[in-house]
Amino acid sequence: MGDALEIKDSSLQDEQYKIMTMIDYGSFGDIYKIFSLSEKKIYAMKQIVFRGIVTDDPYIMSEIWCLNNVRHKNIIQLRDIMLRDNRVDIIMEYAEKENLEKVCLDEGPLSMTFILDIYSQILEGVNYIHSYGVAHRDLTPGNILLTRNNVVKIADFGLAVRCCSEDGCVDILCTDFLGNTSYLAPEVLTRTHFLARPADIWSLGILLCYIVYLDVPYKGLEPKVLQDQMEQTWREFVKRFTDNVEKSNLVGQVLEKCLVINPILRVTIGELLKHLTMNT
Secondary structure (H helix, E strand, O other), X not given: OOOOOOOEEOOOHHHHEEEEEEEEOOOOOEEEEEEEOOOXXXXXXXXXXXXXXXXXXHHHHHHHHHHHHOOOOOEOOEEEEEEOOOEEEEEEEOOOOEEHHHHHHHHOOOOHHHHHHHHHHHHHHHHHHHHOOEEOOOOOHHHEEEOXXXXXXXXXXXXXXXXXXXXXXXXXXXXXXXXXXXXXXHHHHOOOOEEHHHHHHHHHHHHHHHHHHOOOOOOOOHHHHHHHHXXXXXXXXXXXXXXXXXXXXXXXXXXXXXXXXXXXXXXXXHHHHHHHHHOO
């Protein structure tokens, strides 16, 4: 399972870190910008409140396991894990530009050069975790962070899962159906047992739509989103932007490979990376 996991007691935490400001909040935990008094360095801290025993919470333990074991230049890096009576503080490297959604809204529309650079880095990070036997299951702009040098850091592994057996020979089916509805694959929305890595690929297609057009093709409650998916509404969505042929062609090529209803026929992350490299 990887390196041994150390969760420290938080009794001395107030002497080690100072909270500077809140960065974001969500159903899985609040994110803060903090300052290490000993290192004189800024980090990010995710605070997750739990009930009972922390080791009994599969989502918290999955996130901690992933951050502790998955190491790649495009994955957020773990610094510390500290435990209180009813809260775990996950301390990670700090990405100065915060998340991709904020960058898109503040700086968009983005240039194709920037889009291709960012998206390629996202694919590199996902390719690594998929090869490691892990699926993210929550690939949205809010969970893609950027440093001041525009280095992608994939974050928030609260829904991440081991998606194959220890020897990598047997795929494991997921039996929970969580995430941002607009980014969920059809097999997740139909609430059938599903393979997590192909579901990530669907999310990557929607993610590219957002980066390019600052919008997504599927919105609303689950039944409407599922119906629109079956009707391939993404084609109509892309047609709205035909005045920019360069962007429309790029998105169309990726979506043809990612937004396939049958997950078995969907492109793999390795194939998607190869296609992007060969066509840019």
